[in-house]
Amino acid sequence: MWKPDRDSKKPIYEQIAAHLEQRIACSEFPPGSLLPSERKLAEQLGVNRSTIIQAFAELRSIGLIESQLGSGTRVSQTKWGVTPQYALNWRKYAEGGNFLPNVPFLRRIREALHQQPALIDFASGELAGSLAPTEEIQQLMREHTYTSYLGYDNPQGYVPLREALVTYLARYRDIQTTESSILITSGSQQSLFLIAQCLLSPGDAVAIEDPSYCYSLPMFQSAGLRLFRLPVGSSEGYVDEIRKLVKKHGIKMIFMNPNFQNPTGTLYDMARRSQLLDVASELGIPIVEDDPFSLTAYDSPVPPPLKAMDTGGSVIYIGSFSKIAASGMRIGWMVAPNAIVERLADARQQMDFGLSVIPQQIVAQFLTSAYFEPHLERLRLQLQFRRDSLLEAVRQELPGLLTYVAPQGGLHLWCKLVPKVHDGKLLEEAIRRGVVFVPGSVYGSSDGYVRFTYARPRDPREIGPGIAKFAEALREAAD
Incomplete structure (x- = not known):
């Protein structure tokens, strides 16, 4: 964060005024936007409030900002306040659009x-x-020469990484799959985003856990989905609740986190897992299973994921490297029917032409190395x-x-x-x-x-x- 230079010959209040003027000129504070309060800005910059009052007075004198008692200080609606020429109001754009901000x-x-x-x-x-396995990753980068090809890779993901994940999922999660049924993503949230945007339509109803990490993601509301809740607590009556939601609201998809559920840490027992799969198969409703925490179990192995028990093909399984190694690598994966993977890979190609190949190569090496276990x-x-x-x-x-x-x-x-x-x-x-x-x-x-x-x-x-x-x-x- 910018701070005034106390060794400069230029007075601090003038430095602050010039800094704010630059941010306003760059539309960081667009016309009509509310500036931080004098007290808050003084705390952020480590100066006395009187210094901020002087800086604001300087900006008011050139008509760049306006202050009203009880309403705070805002950027003037007219550009520079000299010639009454309306400036572009970026705030309307920032507050518009379909994609909602974080809560x-x-x-x-x-x-x-x-x-x-x-x-x-x-x-x-x-x-x-x-x-994070920082030293292990650094050692792998010293031991291996990564590809000299830096063009666009397969939008479904780097093939050797998908092949490594086939072995990883079979060994650690008892999931049998093929590389053609795996989509590499930038993490679980991108997997959820692709599902919400590409497999569902505005107005569709989905079921999420209560409470749920999904509830904190505005991406579902941005996609126009209607959210209905399933209690995380007792498994008694769970299946009946799903049937009621389907009958009353036409639920199209269920989002679950059965192992060390976020935020409650709940571990679903085998009875509830079996019931979930049975009712999903009976009603023809897919389950999206988010499983980022299974390999962090402390004392004993956790029950198998729903995907490992899924004989009817009802489960889309998503996982991530973030919770078991390093979030900064930005590597996640999705296991789904090939038709779904192809659909979402096509969407990914429209978004960003796929992930960088270098992190995918590093993760592929790490998963198959002697460092991983x-x-x-x-x-x-x-x-x-x-x-x-x-x-x-x-x-x-x-x-x-x-x-x-x-x-x-x-x-x-x-x-x-x-x-x-x-x-x-x-x-x-x-x-x-x-x-x-x-x-x-x-x-x-x-x-x-x-x-x-x-x-x-x-x-x-x-x-x-x-x-x-x-x-x-x-x-x-x-x-």
Whole structure:
């Protein structure tokens, strides 16, 4: 983030005014847009509020901004305020279109992490850099010469990577497939996006879990889909609920995360898995199974995925490299009938002509290397240690203030708060104290739930202090 140069001979308020003028000229702040408040801008730039008042006065003097009591400071609707010539209003474009922005809480979390890099991060749903196989990847890059061809590759994905995934899926997930039935994507979210945009139509009804990571993705609403919920809790009555939704709303597709479900960490038992497959086959409804966490199981192997039990061809299976190695590699996959793979590969070609071939080559080498299995073992141990550290901190800092079920895999702890508290107030109190988490309402629950991602803090030694800060925020917000 830009900061004024305190060694410059130019006064700080003039530097700030010039910086804001440049951002306005570049349409970063289009006409009519609201500028940050004087207090907030002063905090961001590390200056006194009086300095911001001077800078704003400078911009007002040339007619570039306008201030109204109680309404804040906005960019003038007229360009430069000298000749009343209307400038292009980019705000209308930014607020238009069919693709919706992220939900406000997620935007607030992203903003806070950008502005305060030292925040203890329990919010970002990914592995810390220290958990990634960085040295192994670097060694593979030294050992292998990657292709000299840098043109467009097969939009379905790099063939050797798809072949490596055939072996990987058979060994680790008991899924029998072929390379022609695999589509390489940039991660699970792109798989979901392609499904929502290409296999469904506006107005179609789909079922998602309640609560669900899918609920936090505006891509479903952007596609014009109607979302209906299936409770994650008890499996009793689950199949009857699906039949009711199909009968009443004409459900076209079901989205599930049966292994260490995000955000709750729930592990579906074999009975529910069998029931899901039976009812999907009976009603002719496809299931999209998102399975990013299975290989993080701590103590014992998890039940087989729905896809491994799928004898009727009802399941589209999606996975990702992000949760077991490194999110920055941007590699995911989808296993589906060949006709679906071809349809989505065609859509991918229209979007971006396929992924970069270099990361695909690296991941193909890693999956087939002697480094992969030791990395998984080490990752499980480190995640279990982090989970145990989090549970111990919760017991010490939040006795009687929340309830939870200890996860047996995955990256997250889902908690229900005992005191009644507003999610927005709790989040702001936590950020003020130096810690960030995801409120449960992001995933469709009511106020009073939180998700902690114990895989994300830079160092596991941050976990205890982070929960202590959260405890302070909770007591303040509850009061």
